Amino acid sequence: xxxxxxxxxxxxxxxxxxxxxxxxxxxxxxxxxxxxxxxxxxxxxxxxxxxxxxxxxxxxxxxxxxxxxxxxxxxxxxxxxxxxxxxxxxxxxxxxxxxxxxxxxxxxxxxxxxxxxxxxxxxxxxxxxxxxxxxxxxxxxxxxxxxxxxxxxxxxxxxxxxxxxxxxxxxxxxxxxxxxxxxxxxxxxxxxxxxxxxxxxxxxxxxxxxxxxxxxxxxxxxxxxxxxxxxxxxxxxxxxxxxxxxxxxxxxxxxxxxxxxxxxxxxxxxxxxxxxxxxxxxxxxxxxxxxxxxxxxxxxxxxxxxxxxxxxxxxxxxxxxxxxxxxxxx
Amino acid sequence: xxxxxxxxxxxxxxxxxxxxxxxxxxxxxxxxxxxxxxxxxxxxxxxxxxxxxxxxxxxxxxxxxxxxxxxxxxxxxxxxxxxxxxxxxxxxxxxxxxxxxxxxxxxxxxxxxxxxxxxxxxxxxxxxxxxxxxxxxxxxxxxxxxxxxxxxxxxxxxxxxxxxxxxxxxxxxxxxxxxxxxxxxxxxxxxxxxxxxxxxxxxxxxxxxxxxxxxxxxxxxxxxxxxxxxxxxxxxxxxxxxxxxxxxxxxxxxxxxxxxxxxxxxxxxxxxxxx
Numbered sequence: 001x002x003x004x005x006x007x008x009x010x011x012x013x014x015x016x017x018x019x020x021x022x023x024x025x026x027x028x029x030x031x032x033x034x035x036x037x038x039x040x041x042x043x044x045x046x047x048x049x050x051x052x053x054x055x056x057x058x059x060x061x062x063x064x065x066x067x068x069x070x071x072x073x074x075x076x077x078x079x080x081x082x083x084x085x086x087x088x089x090x091x092x093x094x095x096x097x098x099x100x101x102x103x104x105x106x107x108x109x110x111x112x113x114x115x116x117x118x119x120x121x122x123x124x125x126x127x128x129x130x131x132x133x134x135x136x137x138x139x140x141x142x143x144x145x146x147x148x149x150x151x152x153x154x155x156x157x158x159x160x161x162x163x164x165x166x167x168x169x170x171x172x173x174x175x176x177x178x179x180x181x182x183x184x185x186x187x188x189x190x191x192x193x194x195x196x197x198x199x200x201x202x203x204x205x206x207x208x209x210x211x212x213x214x215x216x217x218x219x220x221x222x223x224x225x226x227x228x229x230x231x232x233x234x235x236x237x238x239x240x241x242x243x244x245x246x247x248x249x250x251x252x253x254x255x256x257x258x259x260x261x262x263x264x265x266x267x268x269x270x271x272x273x274x275x276x277x278x279x280x281x282x283x284x285x286x287x288x289x290x291x292x293x294x295x296x297x298x299x300x301x302x303x304x305x306x307x308x309x310x311x312x313x314x315x316x317x318x319x320x321x322x323x324x325x326x327x328x329x330x
Numbered sequence: 331x332x333x334x335x336x337x338x339x340x341x342x343x344x345x346x347x348x349x350x351x352x353x354x355x356x357x358x359x360x361x362x363x364x365x366x367x368x369x370x371x372x373x374x375x376x377x378x379x380x381x382x383x384x385x386x387x388x389x390x391x392x393x394x395x396x397x398x399x400x401x402x403x404x405x406x407x408x409x410x411x412x413x414x415x416x417x418x419x420x421x422x423x424x425x426x427x428x429x430x431x432x433x434x435x436x437x438x439x440x441x442x443x444x445x446x447x448x449x450x451x452x453x454x455x456x457x458x459x460x461x462x463x464x465x466x467x468x469x470x471x472x473x474x475x476x477x478x479x480x481x482x483x484x485x486x487x488x489x490x491x492x493x494x495x496x497x498x499x500x501x502x503x504x505x506x507x508x509x510x511x512x513x514x515x516x517x518x519x520x521x522x523x524x525x526x527x528x529x530x531x532x533x534x535x536x537x538x539x540x541x542x543x544x545x546x547x548x549x550x551x552x553x554x555x556x557x558x559x560x561x562x563x564x565x566x567x568x569x570x571x572x573x574x575x576x577x578x579x580x581x582x583x584x585x586x587x588x589x590x591x592x593x594x595x596x597x598x599x600x601x602x603x604x605x
Contacts, residue, residue: 179463189442193437195421195425196437196512198423199458327495
């Protein structure tokens with residue numbers, strides 16, 4: 001076993017652009033779930049719509065910046081579409097509708113019927129050229145020290161990704177620390193009481209769903225740019241649940257919770273991954289026991305165990321306030 | 331009660347008209363399945379009084395509250411606040427128009443501080459819409475609201491709890507907070523749904539003082555209550571409901587002797603059964 005390479009591989013992946021994209025998406029989910037109390041179980045669909053909105057419009061000849069705006073607006077429109085019929089009803093209806101809509105959207109996008117627009121299961125490529133043309137770092141050059149290095153290409157996506165994380169955090173901070181955010185928290189606590197205080201609860205929930213959805217759209221765009229590829233099967237329902245794990249791990253209803261959650265989750269995930277790859281190569285009986293396919297499942301088992309331990313010993317998440325969670329139990 | 335009682339000279343009969351009504355309802359109906367929960371022909375609520383709404387369980391008191399405040403939809407009828415129609419107007423707009431309610435099961439916003447509970451209850455705060463929240467410029471309103479909230483909390487004896495989570499308050503303190511929070515809305519009519527429920531006797535007296543204090547401060551109070559002693563003590567006028575209908579109205583002293591009220595509470599044949 002080469003422990004230092006396990007750690008370096010884990011760390012390099014953790015600070016990578018994928019973590020940044022997950023953090024951005026989790027920031028959007030946290031606004032909906034952590035602050036407004038909305039059970040959006042189809043968060044991945046907002047990422048999909050954001051990515052496809054950008055990919056399709058660039059393929060139709062739009063410049064990248066316009067494509068990004070189209071993607072964000074499309075994700076927000078999805079929030080409007082899902083929110084209008086469900087947000088007046090009990091919370092469970094939003095949950096059911098979003099989880100079903102997310103799968104329906106993915107299946108439609110990958111169907112042969114939609115192929116002229118979405119290119120079906122093969123997805124869309126060739127939209128990221130102008131993004132990488134802006135890269136000031138020579139793409140193949142290595143940055144870092146020792147074996148802790150990234151390529152210039154990756155460094156560029158990382159810088160953009162984490163800048164977006166910072167911008168989205170600032171946006172949500174500004175919103176949550178305003179009276180608007182206070183109303184959102186009041187709605188999370190009790191909708192009837194908030195209505196009796198003269199607040200249009202439906203409008204606030206719709207706004208939260210749309211803004212959170214737009215932020216998820218940004219995350220989908222980031223992911224698409226990093227991979228230079230948008231395929232429907234990158235947007236499986238499990239992404240939504242990983243994002244819930246991230247939000248709860250970091251501390252739902254805290255400003256930095258989703259960012260910390262994403263970093264910690266990805267570090268656990270990638271380090272276990274690196275550990276298993278390393279063990280498969282260096283320890284013979286592990287290699288016999290764990291096929292690469294089985295290793296993927298084992299990773300998720302570890303994530304599940306980690307989540308259980310967290311719920312038992314620190315239900316408020318890493319940054320959450322224990323006092324708040326205890327109030328819930330009354 | 332002294333000679334200048336606001337309701338002196340008003341006939342004690344269901345649906346009687348009052349000298350200066352703030353709230354007037356006509357033909358109000360609501361059914362749940364086959365059950366007619368509310369069926370009120372005419373009801374007027376006198377301004378600047380404490381009006382109690384009493385009746386046995388299932389009489390339709392809370393449903394009537396829900397209809398008035400827009401939390402439930404009436405099948406028929408209309409009602410007016412200061413002459414302005416309220417039928418079909420959504421609950422949050424009713425609250426903004428000056429009729430604010432509390433709930434039978436206290437609804438404190440548990441994971442908000444006591445101060446934040448108060449600050450949510452404002453009308454026309456520029457920071458409460460999305461644009462205002464992002465661009466800022468709501469700090470002056472906020473400071474003014476905070477000052478008003480501090481005064482109200484002091485009046486209700488909650489000033490030492492300002493930064494506690496509302497979920498950490500005792501049952502009685504939550505009732506007080508809910509009342510103080512309703513006042514932040516600067517309402518004209520305050521509707522209290524069983525404000526004494528689940529409150530220990532020691533606190534009841536202080537709650538009663540606050541309720542009469544609301545009236546003396548120029549509000550109209552309508553409240554639902556079961557306890558006849560409480561009703562006798564603080565009401566200016568009593569409205570009795572049974573099976574969805576208004577069966578009696580009158581001064582608190584008269585209501586206790588009213589035949590229809592005794593029948594509604596104890597059953598129609600209690601006198602015969604006893605003999």
